[in-house]
Amino acid sequence: MLKKVQSVCNYCALDCNLDFYVDTESGRIVKTVPVKDYPVNKGFCCIKGLSLSKQQTTVKPDSLPKIRQEDGSFRTVSWEDGFAHVAGKIQELQTKYGRESVAGISTGQLTLEEFALYGHVMRNFLHTNVDGNTRLCMATAAVAHKQSFGFDAPGYTLKDLELSDTIVFIGANPVVSHPILWGRVRENRIPGHKVIVLDPRRSETARNADYWYGLKWRSDLLLLYTVAHQLMERDWVDHAFVDAHTEGFEAFRDFLEPYTLARGAEGTGLTETQILELTELIHTGKKVSFWWTMGVNQGYEAVRTAQAVINLALMTGNIGKPGTGANSITGQCNAMASRVFSNTTMLLGGGEFADPVRRRRLSRVLGVPEDMLAEKPTLPYDRIIEGIRKGEIKGLWILCTNPRHSWTNNETFAEAVKKLELFVVQDIYDTIESAEDCTVFFPVVPGLKKEGTYINLERRLSAMRPVLSKGENERSDYEVILGVGRALGMGDALKGWETPRDCFDLLRECSRGMPEEFTGVTWEALENSQGRQWPWPEGKEAELAEPERRLYGDGVFFTPSGRAKFIFEEVRPNPMPQTEEFPFVFNTGRGTVGQWHTQSRTKEVRFVEDVSLKKPYLYMNSQVAARYNIHYMDRIRVFSINGQNAVFHVKITDDVQPGELYAPLHYIECNRLTPSSYDPYSREPNYKGAVVRFEKCEEGEDCV
Ligand SMILES: Nc1nc2c(c(=O)[nH]1)N[C@H]1C(S)=C(S)[C@@H](COP(=O)(O)OP(=O)(O)OC[C@H]3O[C@@H](n4cnc5c(=O)[nH]c(N)nc54)[C@H](O)[C@@H]3O)O[C@H]1N2
Ligand SMILES: Nc1nc2c(c(=O)[nH]1)N[C@H]1C(S)=C(S)[C@@H](COP(=O)(O)OP(=O)(O)OC[C@H]3O[C@@H](n4cnc5c(=O)[nH]c(N)nc54)[C@H](O)[C@@H]3O)O[C@H]1N2
Ligand code: SF4
Ligand SMILES: [Mo]
Numbered sequence: 001m002l003k004k005v006q007s008v009c010n011y012c013a014l015d016c017n018l019d020f021y022v023d024t025e026s027g028r029i030v031k032t033v034p035v036k037d038y039p040v041n042k043g044f045c046c047i048k049g050l051s052l053s054k055q056q057t058t059v060k061p062d063s064l065p066k067i068r069q070e071d072g073s074f075r076t077v078s079w080e081d082g083f084a085h086v087a088g089k090i091q092e093l094q095t096k097y098g099r100e101s102v103a104g105i106s107t108g109q110l111t112l113e114e115f116a117l118y119g120h121v122m123r124n125f126l127h128t129n130v131d132g133n134t135r136l137c138m139a140t141a142a143v144a145h146k147q148s149f150g151f152d153a154p155g156y157t158l159k160d161l162e163l164s165d166t167i168v169f170i171g172a173n174p175v176v177s178h179p180i181l182w183g184r185v186r187e188n189r190i191p192g193h194k195v196i197v198l199d200p201r202r203s204e205t206a207r208n209a210d211y212w213y214g215l216k217w218r219s220d221l222l223l224l225y226t227v228a229h230q231l232m233e234r235d236w237v238d239h240a241f242v243d244a245h246t247e248g249f250e251a252f253r254d255f256l257e258p259y260t261l262a263r264g265a266e267g268t269g270l271t272e273t274q275i276l277e278l279t280e281l282i283h284t285g286k287k288v289s290f291w292w293t294m295g296v297n298q299g300y301e302a303v304r305t306a307q308a309v310i311n312l313a314l315m316t317g318n319i320g321k322p323g324t325g326a327n328s329i330t331g332q333c334n335a336m337a338s339r340v341f342s343n344t345t346m347l348l349g350g351g352e353f354a355d356p357v358r359r360r361r362l363s364r365v366l367g368v369p370e371d372m373l374a375e376k377p378t379l380p381y382d383r384i385i386e387g388i389r390k391g392e393i394k395g396l397w398i399l400c401t402n403p404r405h406s407w408t409n410n411e412t413f414a415e416a417v418k419k420l421e422l423f424v425v426q427d428i429y430d431t432i433e434s435a436e437d438c439t440v441f442f443p444v445v446p447g448l449k450k451e452g453t454y455i456n457l458e459r460r461l462s463a464m465r466p467v468l469s470k471g472e473n474e475r476s477d478y479e480v481i482l483g484v485g486r487a488l489g490m491g492d493a494l495k496g497w498e499t500p501r502d503c504f505d506l507l508r509e510c511s512r513g514m515p516e517e518f519t520g521v522t523w524e525a526l527e528n529s530q531g532r533q534w535p536w537p538e539g540k541e542a543e544l545a546e547p548e549r550r551l552y553g554d555g556v557f558f559t560p561s562g563r564a565k566f567i568f569e570e571v572r573p574n575p576m577p578q579t580e581e582f583p584f585v586f587n588t589g590r591g592t593v594g595q596w597h598t599q600s601r602t603k604e605v606r607f608v609e610d611v612s613l614k615k616p617y618l619y620m621n622s623q624v625a626a627r628y629n630i631h632y633m634d635r636i637r638v639f640s641i642n643g644q645n646a647v648f649h650v651k652i653t654d655d656v657q658p659g660e661l662y663a664p665l666h667y668i669e670c671n672r673l674t675p676s677s678y679d680p681y682s683r684e685p686n687y688k689g690a691v692v693r694f695e696k697c698e699e700g701e702d703c704v
Helices: 079-097 112-125 139-149 179-186 220-233 239-245 249-256 261-268 272-284 302-315 335-341 356-366 381-389 411-417 433-437 477-487 500-511 606-611 622-627 668-672
Strands: 002-008 017-023 028-034 066-068 074-076 102-106 129-132 166-170 194-198 211-213 288-292 325-328 395-399 422-427 440-443 452-455 460-464 584-589 617-621 635-640 645-653 660-664 690-696
Touching (some): 079 102, 079 395, 079 440, 079 477, 102 112, 102 381, 112 129, 112 335, 112 452, 112 477, 112 500, 139 302, 166 272, 194 272, 211 272, 220 249, 239 302, 249 302, 356 500, 381 411, 660 668
Parallel strands (some): 102 129, 102 395, 166 288, 194 211, 288 325, 395 422, 422 440, 584 660, 617 645
Antiparallel strands (some): 002 017, 066 074, 066 440, 617 660, 635 645, 635 690
16 A cells, blocks of 8 residues: 655755655655645655655664774664763763863754754753854854844745846855755746856856856955945935835945945956946846855855845845845755754744843743753854864764764864764764764664654745654654653653654744744644745734745844844955965865765765766866866865865866866865865854865876
8 A cells, every 4th residue: 555645855945845655565665756736846856855765775774872892893782771871971071071071063954853852952951062064054144144134034935036037146056956946946937037146156057047247256245345336326226115124224335435346346357347237137127036055155254245145135125025035045954943943042942042031931931940041152163173172072962964074174073073082973874974983873763754843945844754664773863862861860851842743832832922933833734734934923824824925025124123234344355365375266065966965865876876976076177177287087186275185086167267176065075175264253164265276196196
């Protein structure tokens, strides 16, 4: 017999919904069909979603935890012993070295309930620092939103891509990174609508756009200010909107004075004509939408760049209306949930850690004393790694992330973790690079065997439901975190957290009165549904019936004044400019639709693996290749400003500029070369801006 289960794809932030058909006799998935009436993917999805059934089919860890012995080998233990060991060790470290001697690194790929439970155990009960891989990804957008809008609330809905006549992608490559989002662009039926791409590289998206502006790396802030200045000069400003719904406009106007056209052209490498053309496109568009991703978020002045995008939308009144917005595209499947419900930078469900009203309310909802709640935001990721390096942090528990590969300047991670007394890695594979030095490995089941809630890039909650049942001794992340919590003696502090569903109900209460309120969404209602976009307060169901909803339609933002803020700051000199010694920029990002980050999961997918290069590679401009006598797939050794080097195969193209090399992040060598450099406000790594030089490996040379 075939059983059908609707669940969610837990790769990218679209959260496509899929129907899985399972043969109940063999317990195997026989068919995966994208849900036709799901408002996000409408019967389509990409190769990753279609291949979810491959998870843990070729590589699967033992179902029981393992603990490293003195001689370096592992001993398999029962789950209870695993929980007791980790809890005991955490307590021992905290007693000996202080509470903050233990830390955690979470992710944007677990369920809402798992983030919250982990945040409750680690941040409330243990008062440790926990940051997430969302720091590598969405921290910039989150900070920009909070400062400009008053809350981390992206306002758009995907339908805006179909309703916009001018779609501007800034540092975003959805053809590769968010194919279903790109599909929505292609659903746009507005005659003459335009797709514009700002990217130094002629990316796959740029190749399919109407306009490509190949600006210099990290010159976006200058370009956006120059365009804003041109709009001001011509008075192409929506004064009615600005007067009614924003603050700081006058100061912004004065600030822009020195951002002349000539300066913009000089600094961005674009011509004055190109900048004027872009300005005009933005002015003539009736419904202009701006969409940004990692080309903006991962820089040294990233938050201000994201806010410069927001400023453009505000000054032209392109926000809150159909087809408009300053829209941050989220990366991972549940980064939106982790941003509000992980208890890392805000209290559970939002609010400052010092806010007495919010603390009182959460203490009541969670049934724990107020002083148990975390008292301050976490140390950011880089400070956690630094703390380990300095010997101040002795215990680390990471889940659903592979920092040995993905962290910037990743050799520093490898070095640091060798100093840990406790290093717990919790993953669906024990073969990941980060597990090499762990002292405890917790094997868990993948999303197909889990239940919980996901929130996508347009604030849509959807249900993950178990497609397959768990085998003997198999545990989900939720059960593992709960197990450690119980072994820590949390007792009543875990009342109401027994199952993901109980937790969901707690979180609904935590959300009450907050921007992301979802008190009107029940566990049952979410099943087999079209999802629910927050806010979704109870009692308002009739008003919320629209399958696609946006925020800010009333021009009211979440700041104390209800107005959105113009936030700006002078552009700063690049801390890592190209020099004679390091003449090339090392741009990094996604490589192919099939490959996901560190490849732990997608390497199990035959269609992807068969066509993917096994060795690290990068793209080089054809003129540069000719100059250095480099041919297709020759090897070069790349030396980075961070003091490291690595060998890459070369693909030759004209889609990268002569001053640039582009390396997909799917190979560990990529982040061997990225530096420890961050945006000062979001502490997000400047992943796309290292400077490097290279030498050709001679034929026959042992160049590894
Ligand atoms: N197949 C696949 N899809 C994915 C992922 C994956 O690993 N594989 N990961 C997911 C995640 S978590 C994320 S965060 C998203 C990321 O999605 P994207 O941000 O679209 O992906 P990236 O390739 O990191 O970067 C986008 C573009 O930024 C450009 N860029 C570099 N420097 C600059 C600059 O200075 N200015 C501008 N304007 N652009 C610049 C790069 O050339 C690149 O084309 O993708 C998600 N989707
Ligand atoms: N140079 C460079 N580096 C980058 C970027 C870049 O653009 N350039 N992008 C950055 C960005 S945006 C991101 S988001 C990060 C991503 O970096 P990571 O988060 O480190 O990468 P993933 O490969 O997604 O790691 C997820 C891990 O979770 C495991 N996993 C999957 N499902 C489950 C589950 O249900 N439970 C548990 N416990 N584990 C599970 C997978 O096996 C995998 O090992 O990389 C960052 N690194
Ligand atoms: S677009 Fe994203 S959510 Fe949809 S199937 Fe592909 S990876 Fe999964
Ligand atoms: Mo990401």
